[in-house]
Amino acid sequence: MKLQQSVSFNDTSIAFSSKSDKQLKKMRFLFGIMNYPMLVNLGTNFLKVALKLRLPVKALIKQTIFEIFCGGETIYDCREKSLELSKYRIGTILDYSVEGTENENDFTRTANEVLDVIGKSDIDPKNPFVVFKLSGIASNTIMEKLQAQAKLTDKEQTSWNQTRSRLLQICQASYDKKVKVLIDAEESWIQDVIDQLTYEMMEKFNQQGPLVYNTYQMYRSNMLTNLREAHQTAKAKGYHLGVKLVRGAYMEKERERAKDLDYADPIQPDKPSVDADFNQALQFCVQNISNTGLCCGSHNEYSNLLLVDLMAQYGIELNDSRIFFAQLYGMSDNISFNLANAGYNVAKYLPYGPVRDVIPYLFRRAEENTAIAGQSSREYILINKEIARRTAETSSR
Numbered sequence: 001m002k003l004q005q006s007v008s009f010n011d012t013s014i015a016f017s018s019k020s021d022k023q024l025k026k027m028r029f030l031f032g033i034m035n036y037p038m039l040v041n042l043g044t045n046f047l048k049v050a051l052k053l054r055l056p057v058k059a060l061i062k063q064t065i066f067e068i069f070c071g072g073e074t075i076y077d078c079r080e081k082s083l084e085l086s087k088y089r090i091g092t093i094l095d096y097s098v099e100g101t102e103n104e105n106d107f108t109r110t111a112n113e114v115l116d117v118i119g120k121s122d123i124d125p126k127n128p129f130v131v132f133k134l135s136g137i138a139s140n141t142i143m144e145k146l147q148a149q150a151k152l153t154d155k156e157q158t159s160w161n162q163t164r165s166r167l168l169q170i171c172q173a174s175y176d177k178k179v180k181v182l183i184d185a186e187e188s189w190i191q192d193v194i195d196q197l198t199y200e201m202m203e204k205f206n207q208q209g210p211l212v213y214n215t216y217q218m219y220r221s222n223m224l225t226n227l228r229e230a231h232q233t234a235k236a237k238g239y240h241l242g243v244k245l246v247r248g249a250y251m252e253k254e255r256e257r258a259k260d261l262d263y264a265d266p267i268q269p270d271k272p273s274v275d276a277d278f279n280q281a282l283q284f285c286v287q288n289i290s291n292t293g294l295c296c297g298s299h300n301e302y303s304n305l306l307l308v309d310l311m312a313q314y315g316i317e318l319n320d321s322r323i324f325f326a327q328l329y330g331m332s333d334n335i336s337f338n339l340a341n342a343g344y345n346v347a348k349y350l351p352y353g354p355v356r357d358v359i360p361y362l363f364r365r366a367e368e369n370t371a372i373a374g375q376s377s378r379e380y381i382l383i384n385k386e387i388a389r390r391t392a393e394t395s396s397r
Contacts, residue, residue, distance in 0.1 A: 007308050007342045009301050012386035014341050015334035018084050024387055027330075030068055031380040044363050051356060058355050065362050069330040070097075071350040075116060078352050081329070086125035089340040090348055093129045093182070093326065097351035097361040102139050104159065110136040111166040118170070121179040128324065128347050129213075129295070130174060131182040134194045137170075138163040143190040164197065171201045171212055182244050182295065185215035188254060188266045199230065203239050210242040210293025210322065217248030218278040221268050227281055231288055241288075244295040244326075245281050247274055279306055286310040286323075295324045295347075299332040304339065318343040334382050 009015075016024060050057040071078030075094065082092040096113045114132045121127040135143070142156050142163075152160060174181045183198050185191060198214045205211045214230070216223050227243065234241040251267055258265045268274045282303065285294040296307050304325060310316075311323065324345045327336045340346040351361055 006312065007305065007338055007344075009304075009334045009338050011338055012334065012382055012389060015337045015382065016386045017337060018088060019333075021387075021390065024383055024390075026064075027068060028380065028383045028387065030064060031383060035377055035380060047359070047363075051359065061359070061362070062355055066355055066358070069328070069351065069362060070358060071329065071352040073352060073354050075113075075120060075352065078350055081350060082125045082127075085348055085350075088337055089343075090336060090346045091128040091324075092125060093131050093347045093349045094127055095131050095349050095351045096136070096353055098136075098353040098357040102141060104162070107137045107139075107163070107166065111170060114170050115173055118173045118177050118179055121177050127179060128345070129180045129182050129326075130170075131184060131349065132170075133184040133186060134163075134167070134197065135186055135190070137166045140190060143193045146193045147190055167197060167201060171205050175205050175211055180211055180213060180242070180293070182213045183215060185217045185246065185248065187250050187257075188220065189257070195226075195230075199233070202234065202242060203237055206234075206239040206242060208240075210240040213242030213244045213293060213295060215244040215246060215297075216281065217246055217250075218281060219248040219251055219268055219274045220254075220266050221273075222266070224277045224281055224284075227284065231284070231292065235291060240291045240293060242293045242295075243281075243285050244297055245278060245285070246297040247278055247300070275300070275303070278303055282307050283310060286314055286316070289314070289316065289320075289322055293322045295326050297326045297349075299327055299335065301335060304335050308339075308344070319345055321345070331379065 019027070047057060047061065071081045071092075071094070078092070078094055082094075085092055094117045096110060096117065098110065098113075110132065114130060114137075117127065117130050121130065139156070139159055142152065142160050145152060145156070146160070171181055181201075183194065183201075186194060195214060198212060201212045202214070216227050218224070231241050254267055255265055258267075268277070278298070278300075279302075282294075282296065283306075285292050286307070296304065298304055307323070307325065311318070311320070316323065324347055325336070325339050326347045326349060327333075329348045329350045336346050336348060351358060353361075
């Protein structure tokens with residue numbers, strides 16, 4: 001489909017308007033390193049060892065990748081960055097990125113943290129969404145057993161009942177505060193259980209509009225079908241479907257497990273297939289926007305421009321509350337800031353948590369920027385372009 005170029009992602013003066021010269025130079029240094037996979041591997045391996053040995057590397061992490069990709073260690077630490085984003089009409093999706101263990105205390109702690117975010121959602125700057133993984137408040141082991149239709153022990157059943165209670169409490173609080181809930185996607189061997197519980201919450205809380213959102217990872221070959229079936233069910237039961245579209249994570253883990261356990265690989269055969277399904281999913285959601293809420297979680301320029309084009313094609317207002325664009329903090333500012341400047345609803349995922357606990361998230365960001373063809377190079381080129389523009393502007397004065 002030929003796209004209308006009503007929004008440009010090439011204007012770096014808008015993309016990096018919130019960054020100082022010093023911040024840009026630090027970003028250039030870090031994204032420059034990410035262009036070299038060997039350096040990234042050496043750096044992450046060093047940090048893993050250093051953290052295991054409890055060497056004093058927290059300050060180094062906090063002043064580099066943590067500063068680029070995270071909001072802070074607490075909700076309060078995130079306020080400065082949230083306020084800065086709000087100046088540019090960009091909302092914040094606070095993401096407590098601590099990855100819990102199989103421990104009820106951790107599950108309760110994470111649930112309380114999510115409830116705290118919801119409780120502060122109407123304090124300026126307002127948060128349009130709250131996000132969390134169900135595995136942050138539930139046992140992976142139990143979810144895997146449930147998906148395999150294995151019988152739970154009495155202790156496990158009690159734990160699962162507590163999980164449902166936590167999720168219900170979170171969704172009720174979100175309903176009361178009118179803040180949307182994004183439930184992240186996870187591995188395929190627990191995703192069916194997550195889907196089932198999420199749809200139960202939708203049926204209860206999405207009667208008047210999209211409040212609870214499920215996440216669809218389009219790198220899975222069956223996901224477009226799953227989305228269409230979920231919409232059909234929502235329509236039949238009379239509730240709105242909340243959809244967050246992403247291309248997805250866990251790909252290597254999924255393929256490795258499928259090979260080890262000798263079952264059909266659930267992953268798309270190649271990236272063009274993922275892109276095609278993602279873009280078809282965008283079109284499907286826009287065509288059914290009357291009872292659908294859409295959060296487009298994408299760093300792909302074409303997909304974001306496609307959604308812009310679809311909104312124009314179907315006569316949807318730029319700031320229609322049913323449609324949001326979302327990117328990770330520290331990445332694709334050329335997309336986020338230019339869309340927000342044009343009047344679209346945009347939100348940035350702003351992860352936070354204690355430095356040591358957020359390390360797995362940070363390593364994934366570093367590895368993702370290295371693994372995705374051109375991702376770190378694109379960021380690096382755009383940052384260099386903006387630094388050159390500012391230098392020329394200063395010289396001409």
